[in-house]
Amino acid sequence: MSWFENGDDYAAHRPTYPTGLVDALLAVVPTTDLAVDVGCGTGQLTAMLSSAFDTVIGLDPSEDQIRHAQPAANIDYRVGTADRLDVEDSAASLITVAQAAHWFDLPAFYREVRRIAAADAIIALITYGVVVLDDDLTARFSRFYRAEIGPYWPPERCHVDNAYADLDFPFPRIEAPSVVIERSWTLADFVGYLNTWSAVRRAREAGVTDLVDRLATDLQPQWGAQRRPVRWPVTILLGQIL
Numbered sequence: 001m002s003w004f005e006n007g008d009d010y011a012a013h014r015p016t017y018p019t020g021l022v023d024a025l026l027a028v029v030p031t032t033d034l035a036v037d038v039g040c041g042t043g044q045l046t047a048m049l050s051s052a053f054d055t056v057i058g059l060d061p062s063e064d065q066i067r068h069a070q071p072a073a074n075i076d077y078r079v080g081t082a083d084r085l086d087v088e089d090s091a092a093s094l095i096t097v098a099q100a101a102h103w104f105d106l107p108a109f110y111r112e113v114r115r116i117a118a119a120d121a122i123i124a125l126i127t128y129g130v131v132v133l134d135d136d137l138t139a140r141f142s143r144f145y146r147a148e149i150g151p152y153w154p155p156e157r158c159h160v161d162n163a164y165a166d167l168d169f170p171f172p173r174i175e176a177p178s179v180v181i182e183r184s185w186t187l188a189d190f191v192g193y194l195n196t197w198s199a200v201r202r203a204r205e206a207g208v209t210d211l212v213d214r215l216a217t218d219l220q221p222q223w224g225a226q227r228r229p230v231r232w233p234v235t236i237l238l239g240q241i242l
Contacts (some may be wrong), residue, residue, distance in 0.1 A: 013192035015128060015181045015232055016044050017098070022052055024177050028238065029094045030120040036092040038082050038109070039100025043069035045126070049096070050075050057087055083108035087116040094122050095241070101125040102159035106168050117241040123171055124239075127160050128181055128232035131193075136222050144215045152199040152206070163235040171239030179234035187223040190230060191216050 026032070032053045037046040040058035047070040049056045059080040060066055066077045080086040082097075082104040095113055097104070113123055133141055159167050183189075194200060194212050203211055 013189070013196050014042070014044055015183060015193070017048060017126075017234070018179060018181060019048070020177065021045075021126070021179050021234065021236070022048050024179070024236065024238075025049075025094060025096070025122065025124055026052055028174055028240075029122050030118065031093045033118070034092050035094040035096065036085070036087055036116065037096045037098070038085065039097050039103070040069065040077070041065050041098075041100070043071075043075070043077070045096060045098040046070070046075055046077075047072055049094075053094070057092075059085060059087075083112065085112040085116055089115055090118050092116045092121055093118050094124070096124045096126065098126040099128065099160075102127070102156045102164070102167065110170060113241060121241045122174070122238065123241050124176075125164060125167070125169065125237040126234065127164055128234045129160060129163055130232075132231040132233070134228055137219055137228070140215065140218050144211065148211050148215075149197070149199045149203060152202040152208075154198075157199070163233070164237055167237065169237050169239060171241060174238040174240060176236035176238040179236065181232040181234060183230045184227040185230045186225070186227055187216060187219060190219075190223075190228075 034055050034057070035049045035053040036057045036059065037049060038059050040046045040060045042065050043058055046056055046058035050072040054074065056072075056075045058066075058069060058075055058077045059082075061079065061081050063079050066079055069077050078086045095117065101109075130145060131141075185193075191212060194215070200212055203209070
């Protein structure tokens with residue numbers, strides 16, 4: 001049985017953030033004129049920001065991701081990189097990076113952040129950690145994550161695993177609330193999510209094509225056809241740009 005999902009399903013299977021995340025950002029931004037979402041992917045966070053800001057710019061280096069991004073009248077999606085932001089000087093009240101900052105050349109990115117930041121602007125680096133499953137599924141998933149797919153993660157993945165504890169963040173910190181992403185998923189939903197992982201793609205490129213299939217087969221007796229809770233702890237590095 002094949003559980004592989006086509007890459008076009010990326011947007012459908014990535015977790016989306018709770019509304020409490022946007023509320024936390026709104027509580028500290030100086031204005032709601034312009035938010036810039038860097039490494040926006042298909043716009044999961046960008047679209048949420050569009051309901052609260054007059055204008056949102058979503059930037060991603062992948063033309064394919066931008067083509068599949070969630071549209072809104074006040075979102076301007078642009079293909080671009082984190083070390084050369086296609087945004088005018090002193091314009092952004094909020095700069096966000098969701099699940100992408102650990103891939104950036106951070107010194108170059110932070111230089112650009114300071115260039116585009118308006119007075120008293122806020123930066124938020126957001127990451128969600130390793131998915132948490134029910135206890136009866138944890139042991140098998142942990143073996144998959146650590147021992148089977150683990151070798152195919154690039155070194156930067158360690159920043160996600162340790163909740164950005166070691167990530168350079170040279171801005172005065174603002175206390176951020178605890179946020180958890182919670183979903184109720186079938187096993188097929190969960191497998192679709194796993195197939196968006198870059199490590200799974202790297203494993204397949206290396207000729208190891210059955211890791212997700214084997215995991216799904218082993219989880220099937222416990223998971224069955226029912227929906228099960230799936231959770232991700234969210235870390236927010238929140239700071240004021242000076």
